[in-house]
Amino acid sequence: MTPLFDPQLPANALLPLLVLASSLVPGMIIFFLAEERVRLRTVLNLGGALMKLALVGFMLWGSYQGQRFEARLPLLEGLDLVLRVGALSLLFLALSAGLWFLTTIYAIGYLEGAPHRSRFFGFFSLCVTATVGVAMSGNLLTFVLFFELLTLTTYPLVVHRGTEAARQAGQVYLAHTVLAGSLLLAGTVWLYTLTGTLGFVPRGFVAEVAETHPGALRAIFALLIAGVGVKAALVPLHSWLPRAMVAPAPVSALLHAVAVVKAGAFGIVLIVYDVFGVEQAAELGVTGPLAAVAAVTIIYGSLRALFQDDLKRRLAFSTVSQVSYIVLGVAIVGPLASVGGIVHLVHQGLMKITLFFCAGNLAETLGIHKVSEMRGVGRRMPWTMAAFTIGALGMIGVPPLAGFITKWYLSLGALEAGVHWPLYVLMASSLLNAAYFLPILHAAWFAEPDPAPTHAAAADGHAAPSRAHAGWLLLLPPLTTAALSVLIGLFASLPFSPLEWSLLIAEREFEYPEARADVPLRPGAGSDD
Amino acid sequence: MTDWWAGTGTGVGLPAWLLVLAPGWPLLLALPLVLPGLRAPLARLAPWAALPALLIAVAAPEATLPLPGVLLGASLALDAAGRWVLGGVALLWLIGGWLAAERGCTSRTLLALLLAMAGAFWLPLAGDLPSLLAASVLAAYPLYGLLAGRPAGPVLIASLVVADLLLLEAVLLLLHGSAVLDFAALRAAWAQAYERDLLLLLVLLGFGVKAGVMGVHYWLAPALAQARDWLLAPMVGFMLVAGLLPGLRVLPLGLVDWPAVAALVQLLALAGSGWAVLAGLLQGSPRAVAAYAAAALSMLWLALAGLQLQPATAAADAAMVLPVLAVLAGLGVAALLLASVAVPGSGAGMRPVLLAVSLLLVGVAMLGTAPLTAQAGGGLPWLAWPALACVGCVGLLLGAALGALARGQVPTGLPEDARIAAALAAGGALLAALALATLLAKLPWLQQGAGGAALGVLAVLIAALGVGRVAYPALARLPRVPPGDLLVLAQGAVAAALAARARGGLLTGRLRDDFHRGIGRVGAALHRAQVTQAGELLLRRWAVAMLCFLAIGAAAALLAGH
Incomplete structure (x- = not known):
């Protein structure tokens, strides 16, 4: 029997495994903790999250210094489970690790006194394990495995409340994602039979068969994109997402900003860049339709958001729209657009998680679930609404916030x-x-508050407010992410900023600066001309 | 990676870093306002928040501060035009801050005030386009908070959102692949621009909204008519700093030869001025008349900028002279607006002083236009006339504002207003003297025999002032036009649609019954929410969703020619 883990592996192979273990191990322990073991569960949750942050920080620095991080575990004959950390995966890893830490803090505060917390945090940790697995996937097989693990670990979180609405939402979610997973698997197998490899390579690995099997490659592209497009909520595969809003706020935040939706978008980036290669994909003529689908999704999501009174549903349709910015950036085929798409992985994550944290605070503290109930909430919850304001303005693209970049x-x-x-x-x-x-x-800051605050949320099927005011555990995460949304926009050109990382990724994908130095990527690069 | 901290190198000295203080000081005061314990001491400092900016405008040498880590590689720069605008706007904000402190305002209002102030001081110093856009947002959006509760607020914010989108679109189309983001590069890009007429339209609309150019001016008169009195001077400053100066920096003045466009801009400016006169003379309040005078001034600057779009009528240094003139005239309009709130009894008759200062400042500004129109007259004489007519329209509206002030009841103010008014008067007079000196040095029009043009401008202005002063009371029997003129039509249509919707449908009577009986069923099925809800329900079925996805992909592929 092949050993699972080679103790002789060099340190740079251990780190990816440690990143996985930093959430997997706490998650497995938490499952077996009694409900009342709050302190130990908190230590495990936060300890794991902090360890993951530290490991990712270490890899970020190491990667900047030129180190490679790769772990290879034999899985099938000729196919390994490969965890590899490159610039693109680091971007997603850093996002996942950072936001997981904040979401954990938020979830601890949010679920204070709630039932089934061990189950919740167990699956929560597994969900993040799957997400970082997706981020570090070194080949399509590894990606598919973690992608499907993500489906299985997020389903219990979606149905966590145990209500009929939650159960139905879970069913729709599972139906969509499992069927999409089968398409993804079919595409993967077909691709393997055609090319004999599944390893992600910059600028793709299908070039050799592109001339002989263009039709098959187009079909494979459609299968793969449909497979990941469900999680990325591409129209018309998006309808599970607004329904999944019945989940608790930390889950919604995680689904929209870090895990599921973002994993889908990241999958599209990987398929276009590291499976097909963006220029090869353009030659096959598949990026045009993908861009068109993204455009339809952007407009449709925004239009639907416009008519939602339920705050979380409005945010959900906003996600449908915003995530397709990433897809659009990738499908436009060009270095600058790629930078825009890739950097939005981080930008959208920060801004949207801020909005969901705030929506959770409003629901938990004031019992507000609808936009029409938000009159004057800025006076009652100024910190929460200040963070919400920054998130919303960022989503609009107001400079100097992240969305503008x-x-x-x-x-x-x-x-x-x-x-x-x-x-x-x-x-x-x-x-x-x-x-x-x-x-x-406007309603939150400038409208007069309703004379009788609404606490009839339970009548609409929502949970009644459970606290008198939002504690610091509920305030710290949205304020932090809101501040980050400002800072990464305002200081977009600093080293290690998401924009700088995205520029590095685009340079690699488009072979800058050697091959295409005629089109400057960075502002000011052509100032001598 | 970018050399983000290059600005700290030996090439950048202390004067360059001082520029940060202009927008930074109000921001520094604003941020701790969220802490209750610091609100009272900060509230005492807030009226003086504009002082560093004023001192920088007066005393700091010209400098550039690169900030490569900020935004997409930003910079702050103080040049001649920026100095004038910064000085003028700082003076206006200083007065606004003092008045706000006298009137008393909540910490939330103070926060919005300081943020808007920071944006207003950042704008004349912004050395690149992303900074300009960011500063513009910071200067503009807090104004909504300061206008909150007033009907003008939503009009302002809607106008700003559209304007910013148009500007972003224009800037991106102009840059088109270039990574250089400074104004010089943008001006140079016009020569090779694709669809430059469209771009010019976008730029004029985008900056025009903020400058109160007629046609996209709908926020201006309602805002000035409804704003709290301490906000009047800063609002005028906003027009200068967010609309006029950036517009002049982005347009390729003196760099292109577009005779047709130049002529069209002249005609548009003339038509807009006429519109301003018609709407302004029929306003009910002095503030609204003054607002239309401000809009007419914007049309005059547009006309003069239009002259710079062809070599035959372009004047040297126009890009520097126009902002100086605009600052003088803007201060004049601010003095006029403040005269509508200052109390003669409380401050030894400050209103006449303010009115005198207003006329002096506007008069000097109009005289400053003479060399520009004279230059046009030397090349293509007929192109000078629209600008001269615009001067006449400004004069008419100023005269009308005097007439409105003479008729109107002035609200009671505070004794402090007198000191504030005196400060404006002294500052304005000083600026007028400085401006005259600068203009004489920059434009030796007297030596070139342009004195005739100056006399002509002066004659037109005085005559128009007199006509306006007499015409306004004479037209008092006519029905008044609400501030924002055509805006009332849009508001009426929206209100009617909302009322009809509240009643159950946009159609009424028998037609509505027929609609409900007949095609109503189909209409209801196609009703937005029902269609989308039904669609969403269908899409929850995997097979339907997948088929739709494949159909969209196939259609897109066909349309893309694959």
Whole structure:
């Protein structure tokens, strides 16, 4: 029997495994903890999250210094389970590790006194394990395994409340994701039979068969994108997402900002970049349809968000729209657009998790679930609404917040690629974003509060408010992510910023600066001309 | 990775770092406001928050501070035009801050005030486009908070959102693959720009909204009519700093030869000025009349900027002179607006002083336009006339504002207003003197025989002032036009639609019954929410969703020609 773990592995192979273990081990222990072991569970949760943050920080520094991190475990004949950390995976890893830490803090505060916390945090940790596994996947097989593990670990979180609505939402979620998983698997197997390899490579590994099997490759692309597109909530595969809003706020935050939706978008990036190669994909003619689907999703999601009174549903449709910015950036085919798409992985995550944290605070503290109930909440919960305001303005793309950087690069990238229509899509989306976020801000800050605060949430099927005020455990995470949304926009050009990492990734994908030095990526790069 | 801290190198001295203080000081005061214990001491400091900016404008040498780690590689720069605008806007904010402190305001209002102030001081110093956009947001959006509760607030915010989107679109189209983000690069990009007429339209609309250019001016008169009195001067400053100066920096003044566009801009400016006169003369309040005077001034600057779009009528140093003139005239309008709230009895008759200062400042600004129109007259004489007519329109509206002030009841103010008004008067007079000196040095029009043009401008202005002063009371019997003129039509349509919707449908009477009986069933099925809800329900079925996905992909592939 092949040993699972080789003790002789060099240190740079251990780190990816330790990153997995930092959430897997605490999660497995937490499952067996009694409900009343609050302190130990908290220590395990936060200890794991902090350890993961430290490990990712170490890898970030090591990667910057040129170190490679790769663990290879034999799985099938000729196919290994490969965990590899590159610039792209580090970006997603850093996002996952950072936001998991904050979401854990939030969830500890949110679920204070609630039942089934050991089950919740156990699956919560497993969910993050699957997410970082997706981030570090070194080949398509590893990706598929962790991607499906993500489905299985998030289902119990979606149905955690145990209500009929939660059960139905879970069913829809499972139906979508399992069926999508089968398509993903089918595409993966087909691709393996065609190419004989599944290992992710910069600029893809299908070039050799592209001339002989273009039709098959297009079909495989469709299968793979449909497989990951469900989690990325591409229209019309998105309808599980608004229903999954019945889950507790930390789960919604995790689904939208870190785990499921983001894993889907990340999967699309991997398929386009490291399986097909973006330029090969463009030659096959598959990026155009993908861009069109992304554009439809951006507009449709925004339009649907406009008419939602339920706050979390409005945010969910906003996610449907915003995540497709990533897809659009990748599908436009150009370095600047890629930068915009990739950096939005982080930007959208930070801004959207802020909004969901705030929605959770409003629901938990004031019993507010609907936009129409938000009159004057800025006076009652100024910190929460200040964070919400930053998140919402960032989503609109207001400078200097993070969303502005995304839209700037996406738009410039479209022009660089010689297409104008994405500009109009982004412009329409920004207008719609403003139309569905600004009225909330107006109601919260400038409208007179309702004379009788609403506490009839239970009548609508929502949980009644359970606390008099939002404690610091509920306030710290949204304030932190809101501050980060400002800082990564304002200081976008600092070293190690998400934008700088995205530039590195784009340089690698498009062979900068040697091959395409005619198109400067960084502002100021062409100032001598 | 970027050399993000290059700005700290030996090439950048202390004067350059001082520039940070102009927007930084109000921000520094604003951030601790969220802590209850610090609110009282900060509230005492807030009225003076504009002082560093004013001192920088007066005393700091020209400097550039690169900040490569900020945004997409930002910089702060103080140049000649920026100095004038920063000085003028700082003076206006200083007065606004003092008045706000006298009137008393909540910590939330103070926070919005300081944020808007920081943005206003960042704008004239912004050395690159992303900084300009960010500063513009910081200067503009808190104004909504300061106008909260007033109907003008939503109009302002809607106008700003659209304006910012148009500007972003224009800037991106202009840059088109270039990674250089400073104004010089942008001005140079016009020459090779694709669809430059569209771009010019986007830029004029985008900055025009903020400058109160007629046609996209709908927020201006309601905002100035409804704003609290301490906000009046800063609002005028906002027009200068967010609309006019950036517009002049982005447009390729003196760098292109677009005779047709130049002529069109002149005609548009003339038509807009006429519109401002018609709407302004029929306003009910002095503030609203003054707002239309401000809009007419924007049309004048547009006309003069238009002259710079072809070599035959372009003047040297126009890009520097126009902001100086605009600052003078802006201070004049602010003095006029403050005259509508200052009390003669409480401050030894400060209103006449304010009105005198207002006329002096606007007069000097109008005189400063003479060399520019004279230059045009030398090349293509007919192109000078629209600008001269715009001067006349400004004069008419100023005269009308005097007439409105003479008729109107002035609200009672505080004794402190007198000191504030005196400060504005002294500052304004000083600026007027400085401006005259600068203009004389920059534009030796007297030596070139342009004195005739100056006399002409002066004659038109005085005559128009007189006509406006007489016409306003004479037209008092006519029905008044609400501030924002055409805006009332849009508001009426929206209100009617909302009322009809509240009644159960947009159609009424027999037609509505027929609609409900006949095609109503189909209409209801296609009703937005029902269709989308039904669609969402269908899409929860995997097979339907997958088929739709494949259909979209196939259609997109076909459309893409694959």
